[in-house]
Amino acid sequence: MALLVSVFMLIPTGILCLLCAVLWLECWGATIARAQPLSRTLGMPKTVVLIPAHNEAEGIEVTLTPILLQLPEAATILVIADNCTDDTAAIARNLGVEVLEREDPEHRGKGYALDFGLQHLAPDPPAVVVMVDADCDVQMGTIEQIAKQAVGLKRPVQALYLMAKPAQPQAKDAVSAFAFKVKNLVRPLGLWQWQQPCLLTGTGMAFPWEVLPQISLASGNIVEDMQLGLDLAIAGYPPQFSPTTLVMGRLPSQEKAATTQRTRWEHGHLQTLITSVPRLVMAGIKQGRWDLMTLALELAVPPLTLLVLLWGGMMALSLVLWGLGWLLLWPVLISVVAGLLLFSAIFTAWLRFGRQDLSARMLLSIPFYILWKIPLYFRFLTRPESQWVRTERDRTHPDA
Secondary structure: OHHHHHHHHHHHHHHHHHHHHHHHHHHHHHHHOOOOOOOOOOOOOOEEEEEEEOOOOOOHHHHHHHHHHHOOOOEEEEEEEEOOOOOHHHHHHHOOOEEEEEOOOOOOOHHHHHHHHHHHHOOOOOOEEEEOOOOOEEOOOHHHHHHHHHHHHOOOEEEEEEEEOOOOOOHHHHHHHHHHHHHHHHHHHHHHHOOOOOOOOOOOEEEEHHHHHHOOOOOOOOOHHHHHHHHHHHOOOOOEEEEEEEEEEEOOOOHHHHHHHHHHHHHHHHHHHHHHHHHHHHHHHHHOOHHHHHHHHHHHOOOHHHHHHHHHHHHHHHHHHHHOOOOOHHHHHHHHHHHHHHHHHHHHHHHHHHOOOOOOHHHHHHHHHHHHHHHHHHHHHHOOOOOOOOOOOOOOOOOO
């Protein structure tokens, strides 16, 4: 009996240990990475910064102004005012930016807006399209850096995308910002160090024009950016991380808005994980490509909170079964190894990248953050998010 149960437990404990090992390798790689920006002597390709915007009148000027200040002569901006009922288009035009207005209430979402912009550009395409969300702050030099990198590699490039905390952050906001940093900085930087591709994270993405016909953006996918990167990787254009750039998003301070945003991100990640990991593995085997297998492993690692919950549940189950005499010791030992990898990875990431955002005292709030996230995962089992929903913006711009 114990042998049979132990063999059965080998699959989930082994998979969990593998995912924790992937996270550990990424975190360790990030700590030893040393990135240098590209030479500024390289020529700037013809570039269009494509910005989808839905009712962004309160923040579109804050986004556009720093982009205009850093925009090289070879680059222009195109704003897609998508199903707007406010002054988004007028504000952008007053700044001297080209604006297209799109009205199609039956097909709403970022993917449709981006596709509309690409169709407009098709008759006279640029060398590079840079996609930026309308609620982001783009650091000086980022547009030029990722555009040059994309042309040089002939592959998509993902800028570092982080979240600024609200003006008056709670402990939960600090933990959330740290988890976001692990996902969007630590893990991609580790992959970059090991010369592996990364996932696209939604904004600050540069695409050579020739790769865009390989995919279709016109969909209401709630994580269209992640799916776009996977489709391009399978087509032979795996995205690369750009660690010396920065795009800052704005973490909502309102509880409802934060929950809506997090639900969309994490439900979309889990849906994509379920559907795309087998697809990436099969494509990797068929094409003989290790980079697709790496992306499959990266995508298979669930959000950090869920990974901790899964480990805790597996550890508890293994100990109970072992205590009852229904399980041999080695599945328990595998769970212990998984826990050591998981928590050493998190500690390494915090020690190198998170102490300025998350004090040692705030670490005590992590269990409460995990409890806050549990209903989100239960909703995935009962009512998974399937439609694009715009996150409500704060009325004041938070401190970065």
